[in-house]
Amino acid sequence: MIKVENLCVNYGGIEAVKDISFEVPEGEIVTLIGANGAGKSTTLRTITGLVKARSGSIKYMGEEILGKDTVSIVSKGITLVPEGRRIFPDLTVLENLKVGAYLRKDSLEEDIEWVYSLFPRLQERHWQLGGTLSGGEQQMLAVGRALMSRPKIMMMDEPSLGLAPLVVKDIFDIIKEINKRGVTILLIEQNANMALHTADQGYVMETGRITLSGTGKELLENSAVKEAYLGK
């Protein structure tokens, strides 16, 4: 679905992404794992057009999207749940969901119902300002907001960040659930364990390069990964 080839990105004066290539097949969950500052976020941000690439190519269903502006990329069915959730604190929960469907003109009822069914907590709190939610609820809202645009592919930047273990588990369950509904998922995570358990396919990023790749299982078994990211 997404095919990244020889992507190079300079960001903040540093060569953040150095000639990486990877692929996200339709209907799968793919994860990029790696330490802070390895260039994972930059990669996602480049796909959505928030960051300009220096060279390379990003094809979405065969179409080159590198260099296109964010709004037109998003309108093609790509969505990003950004790092730190970045929900709109001054908008209510419901408004946050509606903003997610900003580009759509049709009725939102059905999708709101779906999101509420995935995250019943959001329905309870639909009138609250986004800023008053707890971290986990904000993450749910961020995911729900992303779903409102009816994406074909959802990219997630560290969804487990700062969340209690139980909540993390919930989130990953829901990611799988969403995936079953036909949404392709590209996930980046520091929580390698969780991510690799969930993912069909995984890539390991280190200082701007992809150093390892394989299925989730393969990587979990890999001794280098174990040592570096699982702490053992």
Place this chain on the structure above:
Amino acid sequence: MSVLTTKGATMRFGGVVAVDDLNIEVERGEIVALIGPNGAGKTTAFNMITGVYTPTEGDVLFNKDGGKDMRTITGKRPDLITKMGIARTFQNIRLFGEMTVLDNVMIAQHLHIKSGLFGAVIGWPRYYKEERRMKDGALALLERVGLLEEAYELSTSLPYGKQRRLEIARALATEPSLLLLDEPAAGMNPTETLELTEFVRQIRDEFDLTVLLIEHHMQIVMDISDRIYVLDFGKTIARGTPEEIQNNERVIEAYLGVADVD
């Protein structure tokens, strides 16, 4: 022989309790790690210690040489705390971008300067001496961290790993007795990471330091630390030696992720 003690230090932002009843004690010469998932309040704890935040409740006590006679530094200005002997680095490297590597280090020596501004501008002999000493000191430090060749380059033109090292060199230039390192290994590749572990240990011995560090990189943490505190949601959920922590159920659950999902 405690260098740093926090007594029930708590930090609230609005309704959120970022750090709840933090009680840590760092002995002289130790390397202590503060770990925990992102958002657990580790950096907030650093900010309370260095004066960026004033704790909502509780106290931070410090003694440069370690000992019973601890003085409170709660709510003191960051620059004064630095003068007392606590230096830090930042999670998201904060170098002075439009200055050279050498200048970055020399700035950190400004707190030792005794000449006034006009003496400095006019070039009193005393200032000359001070400037010379600052410069020699800075160059020596740069040599020590292996950045001497880049001394006249723009600090932000350095690669990531070197920027981290420069930040440490800059912190050392304030002549601290306690060094706080906020994720020193972030963004480093495995080789650099390995070097870093060794480096931190060396500077501890060489500069007679006590080190408190935040790190995600478990390998480093387990390798380097004498003791570890684990934070989760602002609360201290565990403390102990690396072995103790590695085998602590709560820590495994909270920090290392839910290890076995299926």
Place this chain on the structure above:
Amino acid sequence: MSAITSDMLLQSLANAITLGSLYALVAIGYTMVYGILRLINFAHGEIFMMSMYFAFYFVTAAMLPWYLAFLFAIACTGILGIIIERAAYRPLREAPRISLLISSIGVSYLLQNLAVVLFSGIQKQFPPVAMFQDVITIANVRIQKLSIYVPLITAVLVIVLLYLVNKTKIGMAMRASSKDFETSRLMGINVNRVIAVTFCIGSVLAAVGAIMWGLKYPKIEPYVGTLPGLKCFIAAVIGGIGNIKGAVIGALLLGFIEIFIVLFFPALSGYKDAFAFVALIVILLVRPSGLVGEKIANKV
């Protein structure tokens, strides 16, 4: 000095409300632009000035009836706002905020000089409209009809604006963009367009304010916008810049301060403007986010 009679107080009250409402219209424009771009638009006073000239020429040169002329003037000002945003602020979107501030100062300078060339420095009289100029007397207080219309129009516009911002899709986009450009883009919001719309609305409000201003104080010259611009900006900051209700409260407060200081302390009337600035600085120091503004969280 003799005592201040209750008639004088009432009369001053009426004057203060009118002046405050005038300030409010312009102050809201400042606040909206600040809310979304975090930019103090130093050129706002000059947009105000330009709209007075637009109204003037639509009445005198195009010979339109006043209501049409005013409508066209408001429309032209809105377009001017969009043009200024496009030309002077959009190229600096990724630049440090101080660059934007400098650019707005440059635009202000440019518009003044442009007005001198286009309209000459000679003062012009703002075309009077009879229905606003009549005076009515209520309980010994003499009020120009305009003084009744101004608070009403201000109130209506504020309500419309609050509705627009809080209940409509574009309003939602504005509120979203004001917090986070990047995430808003991820939602598919065309942030540039939202900013343009905000500028347009801000300029339209400045135009309405300018026309009311012109009807009350019928003098037009290229520097006519500087002082109202500065005052209304102060009003917006006092109320809490970025907040529509705050701008209204700040503007009314400033109107009251100005009218009543001169009334109670005529000897200090020479220092009148200093009071406005003192109020500004006191507010900045005591409550940096203004009377009703939100708290701005600290860095690190």
Place this chain on the structure above:
Amino acid sequence: MKKFLTVFLVLAMALALLAGCGSTGDGGGGGEDSDVIRIGVFEPLTGANAAGGEIEVRGIELAHEYLGDLLGKKVELVKVDNKSDAVEAATAASRLVENEKVDIVLGSWGSTLSIAGGDAFKNSQTVAIAASATNPNVTLGNDYYYRICFLDPFQGTVLANYAYKTMGATKVGIIYETSNDYAVGLRNFFKNSYEELGGEIVAEAMYQTNDQDFNSQLMTVMAEKPDVIFAPGNYTEAALIMKQARALGYDDIKFLGGDTWETPPLIEVGGEAVEGCVITTFFDPDAPLNDMTTTFVELYREKYNEDPAAFTALGFDVYLTAYKAIEAAGSTDSEAIREALKTLEVEGCTGSIRFDENGDAIKDTAILKTVQDGKFTFLDTVKID
């Protein structure tokens, strides 16, 4: 884009430089022996005082067109904008005498600007004649600065006399513009004369240039029940003051003002509210003092299709005075002009003009005018001994 812009700018600057050289080259040939006489016009054409400057320049231009050649030479006007700004004024004055090498300077509106330019004229020994700068400091200690208008002390006395003697007012309230040197001065001279005569200033209020709301000032002054309000300042603010007074219901209070009020915008802005206000002035198109007045008014009406303002008349006269002085001197030499000015008597459209040893015009008569039916109407002539 940026490269393109850079090169474009460089080219544009180069072209402009050529154009700039060209235009100064044309005018560079002034001086004693040239075949043109260059008269510098030192006025604010932009900035806060642009309106005043433009009104005066109209008179100067009219006189320039009307009078034609001088001493058999063409007369050229060299206008330099002093931007209503003291620093620019000093530079502009310097430019006029140094670079443009004008033979004589006219202007400026606004005493502050004249004062700022004064040094340059003094140092280069170029005669300058102000049309309307009424502040005593303009000519004080400057042998090369002359002026054809009367001074603020004179005007203040005239107004005080009129208020006390003719109007029978014993209580006067004053509302004046503190940031305007002219208004501050006039208020002072008025106050002194009026209190000397035995009147009482019952209340005073102040405002700043560009203020728009005067309700509080009016109310505090009116609370003391004055017979007359004296309100020296710019015409725009004055019109608003009167307007707001009427709106407040003070329908009977009379307003007194100085010469600056006499401009069409006062009536345009003030409308009915300014009816009946009394001002001092030196010119009235409907009460010709001499043939020159008639000529001037005809010329002006022909060109602009409206009645001239008093300052336009002064602009006309200042050119006329310069013209006559050069004619009498027979040369453009400064000292000769100064010699001529000692004895010169010019019959201008604002009356006859002579100069005292300070360089101030000797005027003992002022015209009082009022506004009637939307027009400035002649009221009285006042002579002070």
Place this chain on the structure above:
Amino acid sequence: MSKESKSPYLPATTQKHKGLSRTLSIVVLAAFAVFLYMANSGKILGSYELRIIRLCGVYAIAALSMNLVNGFTGQFSLGQAGFMAIGAYVTSLFIIPTAQKTAMYYVEPIAPWVESLQAPFIVALIIGGLVAALAAFLIGFPVLRLRGDYLAIATLGFSEIIRIFITNMIPITNGSLGLKNIPDTANVWWTTIAVAIVVIFMLRLMKTSYGRSFKAIRDDDVAAEAMGISLFRHKMLSFVIGGFLAGISGGLLASVVGAITPIYFRFTLAYEILLIVVLGGQGSITGSVVGACILTVAREWLRFMDNGFSIGPLTVPPIAGMRMLVFSILLMIIILFYRRGLFGSNEFSWAGLLRVIKSIPQGIKRLFTRKAKAEGGGS
């Protein structure tokens, strides 16, 4: 330019060029001094040109004062006009002869203590600067806690308050009538030497530990504070020195112009100084000086535009204000497209100049090739 000539880590080329650069600088400066000497004695330039040179100096100092606070310390202050006003008034009151002062204050009598003030120009100038510095010190206490645009408007507010006070304190300042007959002491020598001293002071300052601290605060105040730099103390130092320099430039201005009124010191004056700083480059000392010269000269030079002009076939009729319009358009172009100004945060160097000159023909060539490409390709 670097202080460390012996350092083995400097690129070799820099060291080689250094001697040459220095010689070149000395030669040019000496030539300039000779030129000024001859000019000052009236041999080359008229008083008009001299006045412009003097104004360049005045504005250069004002711009340096603003650059110190805004460009080097990163504190966006717009209060320069107020400090200049204080400097101008204090200096003037000390140097205007007593008799002339008495005559000038005809609205309200002059306060006796003001009347008796007398001092030589240099002393008066320094007192003016010190009083302005004192004002900066007092203002700094409350406002330096603010940051960014809030600081900008608070300082602008204080500058207006200063002006309003000057307008209303008639026995001291003569109110709106202003002061005149200010002795014309600040000739080309005075102003140029003043600029030279201020430039040397600034260049030295920026190389000292204090200068580095200012820049550190600009680059990252949080990190600076963590390195033991007292933010308040250093911001205050910078602000007070800035106030002092603004006061000096105000005092010089008063002497150059000869007459001052409060109106001149409106906040728009601060805008104009800001534009100089932006043109020269925020954080560039030589940039401010060059910027001041360019702006002052350009404003005069563009005067021909007011009288109508023609460029090729295009004829523009005389319109008052045309020059200021063109001027402000040029400024806008710089603000938008050359955000870092002429020098960025670098200082003038011969090598830099050489590079620029070398790049011009290339730029022109590229311009045409680009044009050709654009015509051909159409993209």
